[in-house]
Amino acid sequence: MIEVEHLTKRYGAFTAIEDVSFSVPKGHVLGFIGPNGAGKTTTMRVLTGFLPATEGRAVVAGFDVFEDPVEVKRRVGYLPETPPLYRELTVGEYLRFCAELRDLPRADRLRRVGEVMERVGLRGWERRVLGTLSKGYRQRVGLAQALLHNPPVLILDEPTSGLDPAQNVGVRELIAGLAGDHTIILSTHILPEVEALCAQVVLINKGKIAASGTMEAVRAQAAPAYFRVSLHAAGVEPAAVARAVGALAEVKVVQPDGEALRVESEPGVDPRPAIASMAVGRGWGVRGLERTIPTLEEAFLSIVGREGA
Amino acid sequence: MTATFAILKRELLTYFVSPLAYVFLGVFLFLAGVFFYLGIALTGEASLRVMMGNVSISLMFVLPMLTMRHFAEEQKTGTFEMLMTSPVSPVAILVGKWLASLTLCLLMLLGTGLFVAILAYYGEPDWGVIATSYLGLFLTCGVFCAGGLFASSLTDDQVAAGMGGIVLLMPLWLVGSASSLVGEEWQARLDHLALLPHLRSFTKGVIDTADLSYFALLTFGFLFLTFRTLESRRWR
Numbered sequence: 001m002i003e004v005e006h007l008t009k010r011y012g013a014f015t016a017i018e019d020v021s022f023s024v025p026k027g028h029v030l031g032f033i034g035p036n037g038a039g040k041t042t043t044m045r046v047l048t049g050f051l052p053a054t055e056g057r058a059v060v061a062g063f064d065v066f067e068d069p070v071e072v073k074r075r076v077g078y079l080p081e082t083p084p085l086y087r088e089l090t091v092g093e094y095l096r097f098c099a100e101l102r103d104l105p106r107a108d109r110l111r112r113v114g115e116v117m118e119r120v121g122l123r124g125w126e127r128r129v130l131g132t133l134s135k136g137y138r139q140r141v142g143l144a145q146a147l148l149h150n151p152p153v154l155i156l157d158e159p160t161s162g163l164d165p166a167q168n169v170g171v172r173e174l175i176a177g178l179a180g181d182h183t184i185i186l187s188t189h190i191l192p193e194v195e196a197l198c199a200q201v202v203l204i205n206k207g208k209i210a211a212s213g214t215m216e217a218v219r220a221q222a223a224p225a226y227f228r229v230s231l232h233a234a235g236v237e238p239a240a241v242a243r244a245v246g247a248l249a250e251v252k253v254v255q256p257d258g259e260a261l262r263v264e265s266e267p268g269v270d271p272r273p274a275i276a277s278m279a280v281g282r283g284w285g286v287r288g289l290e291r292t293i294p295t296l297e298e299a300f301l302s303i304v305g306r307e308g309a
Numbered sequence: 310m311t312a313t314f315a316i317l318k319r320e321l322l323t324y325f326v327s328p329l330a331y332v333f334l335g336v337f338l339f340l341a342g343v344f345f346y347l348g349i350a351l352t353g354e355a356s357l358r359v360m361m362g363n364v365s366i367s368l369m370f371v372l373p374m375l376t377m378r379h380f381a382e383e384q385k386t387g388t389f390e391m392l393m394t395s396p397v398s399p400v401a402i403l404v405g406k407w408l409a410s411l412t413l414c415l416l417m418l419l420g421t422g423l424f425v426a427i428l429a430y431y432g433e434p435d436w437g438v439i440a441t442s443y444l445g446l447f448l449t450c451g452v453f454c455a456g457g458l459f460a461s462s463l464t465d466d467q468v469a470a471g472m473g474g475i476v477l478l479m480p481l482w483l484v485g486s487a488s489s490l491v492g493e494e495w496q497a498r499l500d501h502l503a504l505l506p507h508l509r510s511f512t513k514g515v516i517d518t519a520d521l522s523y524f525a526l527l528t529f530g531f532l533f534l535t536f537r538t539l540e541s542r543r544w545r
Contacts, residue, residue, distance in 0.1 A: 048394040073396040084391035086319070088326050093319075100315035101395045145391070 001026040001153060001183040002047070007056035009042050016042040017207045020056070024200065026152075029179045031198030031215075032187040033296075035304050039207040040187045041081055044155050047185070048078045061153050061183075074102075077151040077182075081158050083142025087131030091122060091141055094130055095148065102149040116144040121170060136167040143174070154184045160193060172196060191296045201296070203303060210303045219299045220267075228292055229275055230260035232285035244282070250274045260288070312397040316405025317412070320379070324413055333375055337417045340367045345424045355432025357424065361442050361512045362505060364421075365449050368414075369482060372450065373474025375413065376457030377467045379406045380539075384465035399539040403532060407454055414450035418443060438514035445511025448524035449504065453478055455531035462538040481527075 002024040009016045017039035024030045032040050045051040047058055049069040058065040061075035086094055092113065099109040117123055120140040125133075130141065139159060146154060159175070160168050168190070175197055178184060188194060194201060194215075201218045203211040211218045233241050242261055246254040250271035253264040265271045272289045279286050294302070324330035341364050348359030383389035392402055428434040460474035461467075485503030488496040500506050507520040 045390075050390055050394050070396045070398075073394055076394070078391075078394045080387055080390050082387045084386070084388040086323065086388060087386070088323055089319070093322060097315055097319045098391075098395075100318075101312055101392070101397060103311050103396065 001028075001061060002030075002185065003057075003059040004043075004047070005057045007043065007046060007058060008054050009039075009046060009051065010054045015207055017046075017204070020204065020207075020209055022202050022209065022212055024183055024185065026183050027180050028200055029175065029184045029186055029198045031194035031201045032185055032204070033189070033191065033194055033201060033300065034204035034210070036189075038204045040204060041157055043204070044078075044157050044185065044187060048076055048155055049073050074149070075151050075153055077146035077149065077154045079139075079142045079146045079154075079156045079159055081161070083138045084145070085130045085138055085141060088129065090127050090129055091117070091133075092126035094141065095144055098145045098148050104149060112148055112150075116147045119147065120144045120174060135162040136164065139163060139167075139171070143171070147178075152182060154178065154182050156184065156186050158188055159186065160188060160190060168193070191300060195296050203300065205304050211299070215296070216293075219294050219296060221299075225291055225293050227263040227265070227272060227275075228257065228260050228288065228290050229263050229272075230287035230289075231275075231279050232287050233279075233282070236284070241284075244278065245275055248274045248278060310401075312395070312401040313405040313408070316392075316402055317409045320406055320409030321412060324409070329375075330413060330416075333371065333413065334417055334420060337367075337371060338420045340364065340371075341421050341424070345421075345427075355428050355434045357428070357434075357439060357442050358512045360421075360424065361446055361508065365446060365505070365508055366482060368446075368450060368453055369478045370475055372410070372414070372453040373457040373460060373478065374471050376406075376410050376454055377461050377471035377474060379410070379458055380461040380535075381465050381467045381470040384542075385467075399536055403458065403535055403539065407451075407458055407532060410454040410457070411451060414447065414454065418447060418450075435514065438512070441514050441516055442512045444516070445508045445520075448511075448521075448528075449508055452481075452504070452524055452527045452531070455528045455535070459531045459535045459538065462535045462542075 004023065005021050007020040008018050020039070020043055022030070032043070034040055042051065046053045047060055047065060049065050049072050052066060060072045063071040063075070065072050086097075089097070095113045095117065096109060099113055104112055117126065120143045122137070122140055122144060125137065128137075130138065133141065139162070143156075143159060146156070156175070160171050163171060172193055175184065175186065179197070186194070186198065199214060201212065201215055202209060203218060211221050213221070229245060231241055231245075238256065242254050242256060245251055245261060245263060248271060250265055250269050251263055251274075252266055255262045263271060263275070270291075272291075275289060276286055341360060344360040344363040345357070348357070348363075349355075352359060380389070383392065393399075425434070425439060456478045457474040460477050461470040463473060464470050481502075481504040484499050485505050488499035488503065491499065507523045510517050510520045
């Protein structure tokens with residue numbers, strides 16, 4: 001549904017994104033993550049036809065963004081980082097304006113405005129002036145605007161920024177409900193949200209793709225799985241325990257991790273049986289041997305580095 | 310068409326839910342009233358000739374203030390991004406905005422109908438001349454609105470857009486005032502460029518295709534420049 005090939009955007013000497021490629025199959029939700037200034041918004045602006053790319057190609061909903069921008073715009077719902085609201089209009093006036101701008105058939109306009117208001121939880125807010133709304137409600141109006149023409153593709157730039165936890169859950173449920181019928185690119189800083197919603201992730205850093213693929217692949221690529229090993233060896237120095245574990249052929253790295261040890265192995269090698277039989281052989285007790293998959297957050301930090309954190 | 314009309318409606322709504330339209334109508338009608346009184350008091354004619362000339366100069370300063378927000382504000386608040394990601398051509402957006410400011414001008418001109426009524430009550434105005442005067446003034450509004458829009462498309466700062474619009478339009482006036490400094494041969498040429506001589510034909514009751522083309526060309530020129538600026542913003 002969305003194909004991005006070798007996209008590069010330069011502003012003069014500054015390169016905002018460089019050689020970005022990814023694709024999103026129909027009905028999937030792609031999590032687009034990366035630190036501030038990494039190029040997420042630029043990429044989304046290129047996909048919506050707001051900015052042209054310097055190089056590369058993007059096909060959205062079957063149309064080339066640079067050759068058929070109008071056809072692409074008909075099929076994309078876009079929520080920019082700041083909801084694009086006219087402060088002096090009411091919610092109803094604004095959404096009716098958007099419906100006309102999207103050229104919805106006259107007979108459908110009011111019905112669609114009512115439907116999307118219902119869907120994003122704005123029922124009864126029709127006469128409120130946009131400038132007086134709280135951040136959460138502005139975000140909802142922004143979402144309503146993006147959904148108005150029932151587009152097959154949704155591009156949402158930080159739809160949950162500035163929302164309270166309850167509103168966050170609401171937006172997350174809304175997006176989960178939209179997946180399947182809609183192909184969605186979701187940019188956000190809230191990584192648990194990506195883990196909850198997205199099967200696919202693109203991590204962009206300094207304008208380049210740093211990791212992409214399924215959630216598991218990205219996590220594994222960023223930081224290999226490791227094992228938490230907790231042994232009970234009465235009267236033995238913790239350092240000696242660590243040395244004993246580290247001496248095993250299956251084990252690559254051993255680090256103390258609180259009371260336990262953090263053990264890394266070569267990819268695909270499970271050191272747990274060896275550790276267990278070694279411990280049993282020495283008469284040590286085994287409290288725990290668990291495989292830990294890094295969270296997306298750990299993956300993010302290991303790729304992006306901690307300078308911004 | 311739908312989009313142009315949608316934008317026209319939205320702009321008018323914005324004018325009238327904010328104090329903007331009322332302030333403009335008030336200020337303009339006050340100025341026009343002063344010039345109307347002065348025109349009658351100084352010449353003793355039952356005509357709008359003096360008022361029209363002076364009003365056109367004041368519009369040169371007033372209209373850029375009206376049009377300055379059209380693009381500048383949208384660029385600042387981010388609504389421009391929504392417009393440009395809607396399946397709408399920049400021409401539709403531009404024309405919608407221009408028609409909106411022109412509609413407000415029409416209301417301003419309608420407001421001066423009171424002065425015409427006063428003329429008709431106390432004297433015997435030439436209705437043909439009054440009609441052509443209004444046509445000329447309306448065409449002038451078209452030029453000034455287009456110029457103001459062009460200035461607004463150049464920046465996301467409203468004040469800069471307003472001042473820029475005034476500076477952009479002033480040569481149309483100044484070139485006429487300065488023409489006497491450069492000798493007769495050049496004076497005639499420069500007078501063709503100035504706005505007031507062209508408006509003067511209308512206030513004398515003459516509709517000349519040369520004057521019509523002058524106004525049409527300037528309006529179209531400014532709108533075209535605005536269109537190019539909007540297009541180029543996407544490429545910078």
